[in-house]
Amino acid sequence: MLVLWAAAQIGRAHAQEAQGKDAAAAALPTVTVTAESQDDTQQHLGAKVSSGALGARSQLETPFSTTVVRGEDMAERQVSKLGDVFALDASVSDNSGAYSAWASYITVRGLPLDWQNGYRINGQPFLSYAITLPYEHFEQIELLKGSSGFMYGFGSPGGIVNYVTKKPTDQPVRSIEVGYKTAGIWSEHVDLGGRFGTDDRFGYRLNATHEEGKTYNDGNVRRDSVSLGLDAKLTDKLTWTFDSLYQKRTSTGQTPSIYLGSYTGTQLPATISADNQGLVGAGQHLATDFNLYSTGLQYKLSPDWTLSTSYSHSSATRSRNEGIAYLLDSSGNYDDYRSDSAEGHRFNQWQAMATGKLRTGDFEHQLTLGASWQKQVNYYSSNSVYQLIGSGSIFGQNTNSYASSTDFTPYRNSDITQRAVFASDTLKLSDRWSVLGGLRSTTYEQIGYDTTGERNSSYRKSGVITPTLALMFKPAPDTTLYTSYVESLEPGSTVGSLYANEGQLLNPLKSKQYELGLKTERDRWSATAALFRIERGAEYANSANVLVQDGQSIYQGLELGASTRLGSQWRIGGNLMLLDSSYERGSSYIGNRVAGAPKLVATAQVSYDVAQVPGLRLSADMKYTGNTMLNAANQLSVPGYTIANIGASYTTRIGGRNTTFRAAINNVANKRYWEYQYDNYIKPGDPRTFSVSAKLDF
Structure with a gap:
């Protein structure tokens, strides 16, 4: 209702304002000014990225490895999952599957992202598990690679994904887009934005998407998403912002997870395609509801100092x-377990920051001071179902029933609270040299409850x-x-039902990261390079199927990236990660490769603007992911593979309106x-999928 009311008020204000302007415009000649901002490189090193306690800096100014994927990039490649978003980054391995609970799973530098602490929207936390966000609603998606303890507090050293919602624009935005994806999914998306009021004091951005249809494995998906961004220049110095995002998403016919803890072979069975309907049993589904509301104030204390506070x-x-x-074996036989549950999570966060500059003698300081509080509350169903329902073969039709008649009763399972104060100083020693130092002090508390509401564990x-x-x-x-150099501390795992020590709360894990890097962005080309080493406490299942913390896991490697424009028509780029990982120092598996860490990942992309057809761009990209160990014992691995994608876009004017047609074939x-x-x-x-869309600006 809030979104509909806001949209109505915005529309009324525009109508009144337009009536006044039309009379004045009638006496004036029409002047059309067209400007095209051409990004000659594909790495976007000039783009601002959120760095938590460091504030917002450009990629070029951030002394850590980062990636920015813009909304236009995602639209060009018609993405459906997070692995698609970062398909051109060799440091990111895709662990996701479209239309499933795993659609937001990725590995960065061989480390899985923490689904409780590794994902943000506009820098504010949310719990990402099983949530596929509406990619059409974001200006860009940022990835901060590696440890992030100072910037964001507790979290695994894989990195942080930050979704940046679309913001109010100075110029009006009006567009509608219709899309189609294999095997019968239709979508409609509306994007409206602009400013109104005296001196354009108020701004808005409204996005709405509906998606529905048949997925590639004969399942179905239905999604409704709405986001609204508002801002108001209350005074010349004080600005208020508000952002909200709502999504309801339901999918059926999901491909089951395949677990290898009971596998007896030394090689995996022959591969099957994800559109193989034989693996899907009737009754499987995933339904999610997601809400985010945030508001903030920014006050310009002086030309050099800004105070801000936010709540989400x-x-x-x-x-x-x-x-x-x-x-069970290389013939593809399996025991089939049904997992049926209802779960919920809430996040609240407050943060206050002061950022500014001052001088002491010959030195300039760029300072950030702040404090934050956040609380996460987890709800799980006391009567969840996890049961053996039959058997089957991945090469035959699944005939087991997943019918559910359970009325779940969620209970408050745990609270996690973090309180922190932080400060950083970027000391400019000269025009060329600067030093950054930062400290965060965090108090972390985790409390567990039984189904009656009584406290049964705490840390x-x-x-x-x-x-x-x-x-x-x-x-x-x-x-x-x-x-x-940066350190992180991540929460200890609560051991799941697959392990012999189910329910045990493990201690937090400490990690350290060392990095040496280079970033450069020239007129027609850009390049990045990073050498890194991450030391993290090792956690794995031992031979008795007990999840243990034992020794260290080491990740060290090299990242290289470059892109350039050749002439006026060609753009090419590439990305490479070489990774050496191992278990060390007291581990039962000393010298073994760390599970989930490929030795080599490489990407390449090329695009061509067709001179004979102005507005037409053709593109292609590929990604090679090397073989990856499945567990700490290293007796099983996933073979390497290469995925190639192609696409095309055509921008023209129809009826005096800018119109863009896009098509993409993934895999x-x-x-x-x-x-x-x-x-x-x-x-x-994921199998080969085909996507087309048409967007009209009005």
Whole structure:
């Protein structure tokens, strides 16, 4: 109702304003000014990224490895899951599957992202598990690779994904888009934005999407998403912002998870395609509801100092009934378990920051001071179902029934609270040299409850210090050399039902990261390079199927990336990650490769603007992911594979309106491959899919 009311008020204001302007415009000649901002590189190093306690900086100024994927990039490639979003980044391995509970799973530098702490919207936390967000509603999606303890507090050292919602624009935005995806999914998307009121004091951005149809494995999906962004220039110095996002999404006919903890072979069975309907049993479904509301104030204290405060609330619920195939042998036989449950999560966060500059003698300081509080509340159903319902073969038709008649009763399972204060100083020693130092002090508390509401476990860690330190050198204004160090602490796991020590709360894990990097962005080309080493406490299932913390896991590697424009028509780029991972220091598996960490990932992309047909662009890209170990024992691995995609876009004017047509084919060769999903889990890779869309600006 809030969104509809706001839209109505905005429309009324525009109508009144337009009546006044039409009379004045009638006496004036029409002047059309067209400007095209051409990004000559595909790395977008000038784009701002949110760095938590460091504030917002450009990628070029951030002494850590980052990636920015713009909304236009996602539209060009017609993405359906998070692995598609980062398909051109070699540091990211795809563990996701479209239209499933795993659609937001990725691995960064061989480390899985923390689904409780590794995802943000406009820098504010939400719980991402089983949530596929509406990619049409975002200006860009940012990835901060590696440890993020100083910037965001507790979290795994894989990195942080930050979704940036579309914001109010100075110029009016009016567009409608219709799309189609294999095998029968239709979507409609509306994007409206602009400013109104005296001196254009008020701004808005409204996006709405409906998607519905038949998925590639004969299931169905239905999605309704609405987001609204508002801002108001209350005074010359004080600005108010508000952002909201709502989505209700239901999918059926999901491909079951495939678990290998009971597997007896030394090689995986022959691959199957994810559109193989034989693996899907009747009754499997995933239903999610997601809400996010946030508001903030920014006050310009002086030309050099800004005070800001923000508050956000998010909630997510999911009802999931799916199969878990305990794969037994290379013939493809499995025991079929049904997992049926209802779960919910709430996040509340408050943060206050002061950012500014000051001088002490010959030195300039860029300071950030702040405090934050956040609380996460988890709800799980006391009468969840996890039962053996039959058997089958991945090469035959699943005849087991997943019918559910359970009325779930969620209970408050746990609370997780973080309180933090932080400060950083970027000390400018000269025009070329600068030093960054930062400290965050966090108090972390986790409380567990039984089904009657009684406290049954607790863990508290006070005054945890996570520092960061970086040295930066700029040989030229468009080039940054840096070396950085950062520490992180991540919450200990609550052991799941697959392990012999189910329910045990493990201790937090500490990690350290060292990085040496280079970023440069020239007129027609850009390049990045990073050497990194991450030391993290190792966690894995031992031979007795007990989830343990033992020794360390080491990740060290090299990232290279470059893109350039050749002439006026060609753009090419590439990305490479070489990764050496191992278990060390007291681990039962010393010297073994870490599960989920490929040794080599490489990407390449090319686009061509067809001179003979102005507005037509053709593109192609590929990604090679090397073989990946499935568990700490290293007795099973997923073979390497290459996926290729092609696309085309055509921008023209129809009836005086800008119109854009897009088409994309993902996995154009219909490659069959096993994909590492999680420790001891695999999934069949997504099949070839075809997407088309038409967008009209009005």
